[in-house]
Amino acid sequence: MGCERQHEAPLASAPEELTAAQAYLSELGYFQMQHLPISGTVDEQTWRDFDKPRCGISDLDASHFWKSGPRAPARWEKSTVTLAVDPDAPGWTRDVAREASRVWQSQVPLSLQWVDAFHTADIQISFTPDRHGDGASLQPPTVAHAFAPGTRWSGNVHFRAATKWASTMTQGVLDLQTYMIHELGHALGLGHSSESASIMRAQPRNGQRELSPRDIVAIKALYSRHD
Numbered sequence: 001m002g003c004e005r006q007h008e009a010p011l012a013s014a015p016e017e018l019t020a021a022q023a024y025l026s027e028l029g030y031f032q033m034q035h036l037p038i039s040g041t042v043d044e045q046t047w048r049d050f051d052k053p054r055c056g057i058s059d060l061d062a063s064h065f066w067k068s069g070p071r072a073p074a075r076w077e078k079s080t081v082t083l084a085v086d087p088d089a090p091g092w093t094r095d096v097a098r099e100a101s102r103v104w105q106s107q108v109p110l111s112l113q114w115v116d117a118f119h120t121a122d123i124q125i126s127f128t129p130d131r132h133g134d135g136a137s138l139q140p141p142t143v144a145h146a147f148a149p150g151t152r153w154s155g156n157v158h159f160r161a162a163t164k165w166a167s168t169m170t171q172g173v174l175d176l177q178t179y180m181i182h183e184l185g186h187a188l189g190l191g192h193s194s195e196s197a198s199i200m201r202a203q204p205r206n207g208q209r210e211l212s213p214r215d216i217v218a219i220k221a222l223y224s225r226h227d
């Protein structure tokens with residue numbers, strides 16, 4: 001499965017422009033690694049974090065999911081973006097997904113519109129086997145991933161079918177809504193954030209169902225950018 005690497009001109013070439021561009025992308029969580037202490041050694045906390053469920057978007061090389069290079073992250077360039085849940089998904093998935101989309105809807109100048117036609121929707125949400133044909137398998141601790149706008153699998157949101165998901169807060173079970181909000185963030189164009197309060201951490205806090213103030217800054221910056 002080939003990567004969707006695109007060789008485009010850098011966003012900026014002068015040093016000060018590059019610094020500004022990097023600061024902007026950094027604010028969007030585009031470059032950040034997951035929130036781990038940079039100790040130079042693999043400490044106990046790091047090992048614990050390796051075992052925790054996480055999103056499958058790589059913190060270092062996400063070129064399969066994102067266009068590579070020092071350029072602005074992709075976003076939807078149309079005013080209405082359609083979403084659909086796979087008809088084979090459990091019925092309660094739709095309620096969770098709609099609730100999650102409302103969290104983002106209030107922050108973007110897009111109309112997020114739910115439709116029944118799954119295969120033609122811009123954002124397609126489904127539960128998948130570990131290997132499912134997009135070249136990015138879901139194996140523990142990886143439980144979900146989603147593709148950015150403008151990539152080959154643009155808007156695809158995949159949850160690992162073999163993982164136990166909860167529709168309501170259940171001790172020890174992953175909250176689907178937490179991950180739904182996180183993955184929809186990717187499907188709208190955001191990368192990972194290292195901020196501890198961010199829903200876009202690679203290992204989001206189970207049960208978190210709202211954006212952090214910086215998540216709001218990031219999504220608003222992405223959709224108010226003029227280029």
Ligand SMILES: [Zn+2]
Binds near residue numbers: 182186192200201
């Ligand atoms: Zn993620």
Ligand SMILES: [Zn+2]
Binds near residue numbers: 128132134136145158
């Ligand atoms: Zn996938």
